Amino acid sequence: MILDILLLVLGLGIILVAAELFTNGIETIGHRLQFSQNFTGSVLAAVGTALPESILPVIAIIFFADNAGHEIGIGAILGAPFMLSTLAIPLIGLTVLLRYFIKKGDLSLNLEEVGLRRDIVFFLFAYSVALFIVPYEIYILKVFTAFFLLSLYVLYVYLTLRGESEDMEETEHLYFAPKNPHPHILIAVVQSVFALVIMVIGAHLFVHGIEHISTAFGFSPLLFSLLLAPVATELPEKVNSVLWxxxxxxxLAVGNVSGAMVFQSTIPVSFGIIFTDWNIEGLALVSGVFAIIAGFLVLVLSYVNKKLVPFGFSLGMIFYVTYFYLTVTSMG
Known part of the structure; x- marks a missing residue:
């Protein structure tokens, strides 16, 4: 038990360090390739930091099939959008409020509303299809649905690349070349890939730990992975966004999370639809419904006064607290 807990803590520490390396590298890459802030945050950063929680269900489903691997995998797949919409988005709102009190700066969340709305609309549509329309009894239709979701993400990337957005600013320095004011883009790529490799290793260790801990405490592997696994694997989005x-x-901060929501509702979900039974019900379905409601709340808030957005974003945490309560009481 102690070893399993140490593995979880070690994984969290690794992710924190990797997040700083990754944000630094991604900013440099986005600037050098002349990508917009929206594309850099919603696609480059979001996909990169989404890899740990995307790798986790793949490892769990394929390599841990005899040890509740499918339940852990599905829990991780569903948990990622849930955590992003009910913890990561609220954390951005709370960080803006904290920034206001510490730096006495602007209370507004200065984001590009068009990009945010595009992200949330894609998320709401894709995740609704995954939760309510997948014919899990008929395999060929499951494959078709998975292919549709993958195609939807390709369309999203195309529209984000073509969309209007502000250009990336040049970073102050690259950690892998601190004394070079204009490092080669390959150094930034190596730094970003190095950070991602560390995240993937941490995800693999996390699967071992979560399986043993859930068994020891008598928790359902599916519910435990829904509540705890994404907290660790979603840390990149959370830490990156706080820093930004x-x-x-x-x-960049909002795009990193909203873009990850689109990715998580299409790519990992497609894998889960094909390689598991994907019969989502009970509290697992509740988590999905909460994620959709929280995402819709963000979409509505994007149309109100910018000074109210940080407060509104923070409200999403109510859904996580409610779900935690429902999960704990269901086990009593």
Whole structure:
């Protein structure tokens, strides 16, 4: 038990360090390739930091099939959008409020509303299809649905690349080349890939730990992975966004999370639909419904006064607290 807990803590520490390396590298890559802030945050950063929680269900479903691997895998797949919409988004709102009190700066969340709305609309549509329309009894239709979701993400990337957005600012320095004011883009790529490799290793260790801990406490592997696994694997989005908010890069901060929501509702979900029974019911379905409601709340808030958005974003945490309560009481 102690070893399993140490593995979880070690994984969290690794992710925190990797997040700082990754944000630094991604900013440099986005600037050098002349990508917009929206594309850099919603696609490059979001896909990169989404890899740990995407790798986790793949490892669990394929390599741990005899040890509740499918339940852990489905829990991780469903948990990612749930955590992003009920913890990561609220954390951005709370960080803006904290920035206001610490730096006495602007209370507004200065984001590009068009990009955010595009992300949330894609998320709401894709995740609704995954939860309510998948014919899990008929395999060929499951494959078709998975292919449709994959195609939907390709369309999303295309529209994000073509959409209007502000250009990336040049980073102050690259950690892998601190004394070089203009490092080669390959160094930034190596730094970003190095950070991702560390995240993937941490995800693999996490699967071992979560399986043993859930068994020891008598929790359902599916519910336990829904509540705990994404907290660790979603840390990249959370930490990256906190860092960007404090640096006044709100578009990158929000895009990193909203873009990950689109990715998580299409790519990992497609894998789960094909390689598991994908019969979502009970509290697992409730988590999906909460994620959709929280996402819709973000979409509505994007149309209100910018000074109210940080408060509104923070409200999403109510859904996580409610779900935690429902899960705990259901086990009593």
């Amino acid at each position: 908010v404090f640096r006044g890069k709100d578009t």
